[in-house]
Amino acid sequence: xxxxxxxxxxxxxxxxxxxxxxxxxxxxxxxxxxxxxxxxxxxxxxxxxxxxxxxxxxxxxxxxxxxxxxxxxxxxxxxxxxxxxxxxxxxxxxxxxxxxxxxxxxxxxxxxxxx
Amino acid sequence: xxxxxxxxxxxxxxxxxxxxxxxxxxxxxxxxxxxxxxxxxxxxxxxxxxxxxxxxxxxxxxxxxxxxxxxxxxxxxxxxxxxxxxxxxxxxxxxxxxxxxxxxxxx
Numbered sequence: 001x002x003x004x005x006x007x008x009x010x011x012x013x014x015x016x017x018x019x020x021x022x023x024x025x026x027x028x029x030x031x032x033x034x035x036x037x038x039x040x041x042x043x044x045x046x047x048x049x050x051x052x053x054x055x056x057x058x059x060x061x062x063x064x065x066x067x068x069x070x071x072x073x074x075x076x077x078x079x080x081x082x083x084x085x086x087x088x089x090x091x092x093x094x095x096x097x098x099x100x101x102x103x104x105x106x107x108x109x110x111x112x113x114x115x
Numbered sequence: 116x117x118x119x120x121x122x123x124x125x126x127x128x129x130x131x132x133x134x135x136x137x138x139x140x141x142x143x144x145x146x147x148x149x150x151x152x153x154x155x156x157x158x159x160x161x162x163x164x165x166x167x168x169x170x171x172x173x174x175x176x177x178x179x180x181x182x183x184x185x186x187x188x189x190x191x192x193x194x195x196x197x198x199x200x201x202x203x204x205x206x207x208x209x210x211x212x213x214x215x216x217x218x219x220x221x222x
Contacts, residue, residue, distance in 0.1 A: 101149030
């Protein structure tokens, strides 16, 4: 069945770079796109960006200068890198799959930005 | 960016009641709208896509409607397991944007 799982450090220092990995199973990254979505505690989600099945990417303009999404199809992994982290980047980060709405979500990984 | 204004922010209703949550887009999103349910500590779950299509496995007491800039999610015959937060999301245009959520409680 379709599964997505996020992994990465739970704590990041301010001004440092966040690196997260989404490992997928049950489908091919060359057939489906994967998006990253984050959610501060108690607030609505924010779409960050997407890795298309053909390797193309799309980013939220609010984050584009700090964000990079890449993939390794041989390992079924999608990567997120975001630099210059601040405290308001704290939240749960999800990888998701879907085009007309996100039908599949990972369990999420909590990222805290703090010194 | 397309702004999604969701109302109400919180809602308290009795078991068996019908509740409606509204979402207004800042411009026409041509039915490119999804609704999600999120329980505490869990990932969002897709309920409705394309404004009015029920996602696989979602109970039929959930329904979506609307067009243009105005959309709504209706829950008929409220059940205890419907206690959750609900979010709308437009995927008509980048960047995809979400509403701020509605927290539904049982009275």
